[in-house]
Amino acid sequence: MDAAVRELSYSQAIQEAMAIAMEADERVILMGEDIGVYGGAFQVTGDLVERFGPDRVMDTPISELGGAGVAVGAAVTGLRPIFEFQFSDFATLGMEQIVNQAAKMRFMLGGEVSVPVVMRFPAGSGTGAAAQHSQSLEAWLAHVPGLKVIQPATPHDVKGMLLAAVADPDPVMIFEHKLLYKMKGPVPEGHYTVPIGKAEVRREGRDLTIVATSIMVHKALEAAETLAGEGIDIEVIDLRTIRPIDRETVIESVKKTSRLMCVYEAVKTLGIGAEISAMIAESEAFDYLDAPIVRLGGAETPIPYNPELEKAAVPQVPGIVAAARDLAKGVR
Amino acid sequence: MATAKKAAEQSNLPFAYTQYSHEQLRDVLRKMYLIRRFEEGAEDSYMRGLIHGTMHLSIGQEASAMGICMPLTDEDQITSTHRGHGHSIAKGADVKKMFAEFFGKTTGYCKGRGGSMHIADVSKGNLGANGIVAGGIPIAVGAALSAKRLGNGKVVVSFFGDGANNEGAFHESLNMASIWKLPVIFVCENNGYGMSTSTARSTAVANIADRAAAYSMPGVIVDGNNFSEVAEASHAAIERARAGEGPTLIESKTYRYRGHSKSDRNRYRTKEEIEDWMTNRDPITLFETELKEFGVIDDKGIEAIREDVAREIAEGIEFAKEGPMPEISDLAQFVYTEEVA
Numbered sequence: 001m002d003a004a005v006r007e008l009s010y011s012q013a014i015q016e017a018m019a020i021a022m023e024a025d026e027r028v029i030l031m032g033e034d035i036g037v038y039g040g041a042f043q044v045t046g047d048l049v050e051r052f053g054p055d056r057v058m059d060t061p062i063s064e065l066g067g068a069g070v071a072v073g074a075a076v077t078g079l080r081p082i083f084e085f086q087f088s089d090f091a092t093l094g095m096e097q098i099v100n101q102a103a104k105m106r107f108m109l110g111g112e113v114s115v116p117v118v119m120r121f122p123a124g125s126g127t128g129a130a131a132q133h134s135q136s137l138e139a140w141l142a143h144v145p146g147l148k149v150i151q152p153a154t155p156h157d158v159k160g161m162l163l164a165a166v167a168d169p170d171p172v173m174i175f176e177h178k179l180l181y182k183m184k185g186p187v188p189e190g191h192y193t194v195p196i197g198k199a200e201v202r203r204e205g206r207d208l209t210i211v212a213t214s215i216m217v218h219k220a221l222e223a224a225e226t227l228a229g230e231g232i233d234i235e236v237i238d239l240r241t242i243r244p245i246d247r248e249t250v251i252e253s254v255k256k257t258s259r260l261m262c263v264y265e266a267v268k269t270l271g272i273g274a275e276i277s278a279m280i281a282e283s284e285a286f287d288y289l290d291a292p293i294v295r296l297g298g299a300e301t302p303i304p305y306n307p308e309l310e311k312a313a314v315p316q317v318p319g320i321v322a323a324a325r326d327l328a329k330g331v332r
Numbered sequence: 333m334a335t336a337k338k339a340a341e342q343s344n345l346p347f348a349y350t351q352y353s354h355e356q357l358r359d360v361l362r363k364m365y366l367i368r369r370f371e372e373g374a375e376d377s378y379m380r381g382l383i384h385g386t387m388h389l390s391i392g393q394e395a396s397a398m399g400i401c402m403p404l405t406d407e408d409q410i411t412s413t414h415r416g417h418g419h420s421i422a423k424g425a426d427v428k429k430m431f432a433e434f435f436g437k438t439t440g441y442c443k444g445r446g447g448s449m450h451i452a453d454v455s456k457g458n459l460g461a462n463g464i465v466a467g468g469i470p471i472a473v474g475a476a477l478s479a480k481r482l483g484n485g486k487v488v489v490s491f492f493g494d495g496a497n498n499e500g501a502f503h504e505s506l507n508m509a510s511i512w513k514l515p516v517i518f519v520c521e522n523n524g525y526g527m528s529t530s531t532a533r534s535t536a537v538a539n540i541a542d543r544a545a546a547y548s549m550p551g552v553i554v555d556g557n558n559f560s561e562v563a564e565a566s567h568a569a570i571e572r573a574r575a576g577e578g579p580t581l582i583e584s585k586t587y588r589y590r591g592h593s594k595s596d597r598n599r600y601r602t603k604e605e606i607e608d609w610m611t612n613r614d615p616i617t618l619f620e621t622e623l624k625e626f627g628v629i630d631d632k633g634i635e636a637i638r639e640d641v642a643r644e645i646a647e648g649i650e651f652a653k654e655g656p657m658p659e660i661s662d663l664a665q666f667v668y669t670e671e672v673a
Contacts, residue, residue, distance in 0.1 A: 066470045066504025073474020108450040110443030111666040169669035
C-alpha cells in the first residue's frame with residue numbers, strides 16, 4: 001500500500017524528516033543556533049522543541065566552530081546529531097571541524113570510527129541579505145574526500161535525502177537553498193529514503209542536456225518549457241549530490257543529446273560546472289559532443305544588496321533560455 | 333583494608349600514597365619509563381630513517397599524562413594532541429602497535445594512515461591525537477554530551493597544550509561544557525612554549541587556569557612534574573564530573589626537554605633553562621626518590637623496571653619492523669565507511 005502523498009513545503013518536509021528520525025531513534029538530536037523556541041532562523045525546526053524537549057532540540061551558543069566540533073564528537077561516541085548552521089556562510093567559522101576533523105577522522109584512525117553527523121546549510125541568494133548571508137559554498141566542501149555533499153531541489157527529495165543522511169555512517173552536508181523553503185510539492189507520509197549519489201532526470205529531451213543543482217533545477221525546467229514552444233527539446237538533470245557525483249546519468253544523457261550546459265548558483269569559476277565539464281571531457285561522451293560545453297554560474301562578485309544587482313549576480317530564467325537556445329542551434 | 337586506608341588518609345602522605353597500592357604505584361613508575369623510552373626509541377628510529385615525517389616528543393611531561401589518566405577507567409575517553417604519545421600509553425595503549433603505526437605498517441593502531449600525530453586507541457577510550465591545535469577540545473565536549481545523554485557514566489578528558497588556550501575552539505568549548513554541565517575535564521599541559529612563543533608573550537593571563545573563571549568552572553594549577561599532585565587534581569575533577577557537577581580546567585605546569593618538533597633549532601630558550609628542568613625537576617627522578625622514601629621500591633626494583641621496559645621497547649620496535657606495509661591498491665580505504673554486505 002502506497003503511503004499517502006500530501007503537498008508540503010520544502011521546510012515542512014525537512015521538519016517532518018527530522019521528526020521521523022527522532023521518533024525512530026533516541027540517538028538523533030538536533031543542534032544549532034536558535035532552533036529551539038525560536039524555531040530556527042528559517043522556521044525549519046519550528047515547534048519540534050515542544051515535541052522532543054530542549055535536550056534533543058538543543059540551542060547552541062553562537063559558536064559555530066565549537067558547536068560543529070561538539071556534533072562531531074557526539075557522532076563519534078554514539079549520538080546521531082543533525083547540526084544546523086544558521087546560514088551556510090557560517091560554515092566559514094566551522095570549517096576546521098568539518099574539513100580537518102569530521103571528514104578525516106575515520107581515515108586517520110584507520111577505519112576504527114565512523115562520523116555519522118549531518119550538517120544542514122541554508123544557502124543561496126535572493127533574500128536581500130547581501131554578501132555574508134547569501135553565498136553558495138557547497139563546492140568548497142565537495143572538494144574534501146570523506147564528506148558527502150547533497151543539494152536536494154524538491155520537498156520530496158529533501159525529506160528522503162535527509163532520512164538517508166541520518167542513516168548514513170559518514171558525514172553528510174546538506175545545502176538547502178533558502179528560496180526553496182516555501183516551495184510546495186508532493187511528499188509521501190512516513191519513512192522513505194532518496195539515495196545519496198544518484199542524479200534524477202527531471203525532464204527528458206533530445207537536443208541538449210542541462211545539468212543543474214538546487215534552485216537552478218527549477219529555473220532550468222522553466223527555461224526548457226519555454227524552449228519546448230520553439231521546438232527545442234531539453235533534458236534536465238537534477239544532480240542532487242555533488243559528492244559523490246552520479247557520473248553515469250550525466251554521461252549517458254550527454255551521449256544522447258550531444259550538448260551540455262551546466263547551471264548553478266555558486267560562483268562560476270572552479271565550481272561544480274567545471275567538474276561536470278571536465279568529467280565529460282575525460283569520458284567517452286566527449287566524442288559525442290557537437291558543440292563546446294557551456295557553463296552558467298554566479299558572477300565573479302560577492303552577492304550584492306541591491307535587488308536588481310542581486311538578481312544579475314546569479315543565473316536567471318531568461319539567461320538560461322538564451323544560452324540554451326544558442327547552444328541548441330549551434331550559435332556561438 | 334578500610335582502616336588501613338583511613339590511617340593513610342590521616343597521615344601526611346601525598347595523595348597518591350593514600351589512594352593507590354604499592355603495586356599500582358610501581359606500575360605508574362613503569363609506565364612513566366615506558367613513555368620516556370618509547371619516545372627515545374621513536375626518536376632514535378627517526379634518526380636512523382626508519383620513521384619519516386615528524387614527531388612531537390613529550391619527554392619531561394610523563395607525570396602529567398600518568399597523573400591525569402591514573403583515575404580514569406578504560407571506558408572513560410580522552411582526546412589528545414600532536415604531543416600525545418604519553419597520553420596514549422598512559423591510557424593503556426600497546427607500544428607495539430604504536431611503533432607499528434610510526435613505521436607506517438598495517439599492524440599499527442591506524443593501519444599506517446595516521447602516524448604519530450593521529451595515534452588513537454578507541455578500545456581504550458583514546459579518541460585520537462590531533463594535528464590541529466585545539467582541534468580535539470570540542471570533540472571531547474561532544475563525547476561528554478554523548479556520555480550525559482546516553483547515561484553511560486563516562487567522563488572525558490581533553491588534553492591540550494598552552495598554545496591551544498588562545499584558540500577560539502578552547503573558549504567556545506569551555507563555555508558549552510559549562511552551560512550544559514558536561515562530564516569533561518580540560519587539561520592544559522603548559523610546557524611554557526607554543527612552538528617558540530612563550531606563554532608570557534602569547535597569553536594575557538598569568539595562569540591558563542585563570543581562564544576558568546570566565547566559564548564558571550574550577551581552575552586548578554598543579555605541578556605537572558609531580559605525579560601525586562596531578563593525580564589528586566584529576567581525581568577531584570573526575571569525581572565532580574561523574575557527580576554531574578560539570579567541567580574543571582586543570583593547568584598542569586610542565587616542560588618538554590626536546591624541541592617542538594624535529595625542525596626545532598632551540599633558539600627561544602637557554603641551555604641553562606633546559607638543564608635546570610632536567611636536573612632538578614625531572615618527573616621520573618622526583619617520583620623515584622619519593623617511592624624510595626616511602627618504601628614502595630628500592631634500587632633493585634627500579635633496575636628491574638628499567639630492564640623490563642627496555643625489553644618491551646625492543647620487542648615493540650621488532651614488531652613494527654616485521655609488520656606489512658599497506659597495499660597501494662588500498663589507498664582509498666577508510667575514506668568512507670565500507671558498505672556492509
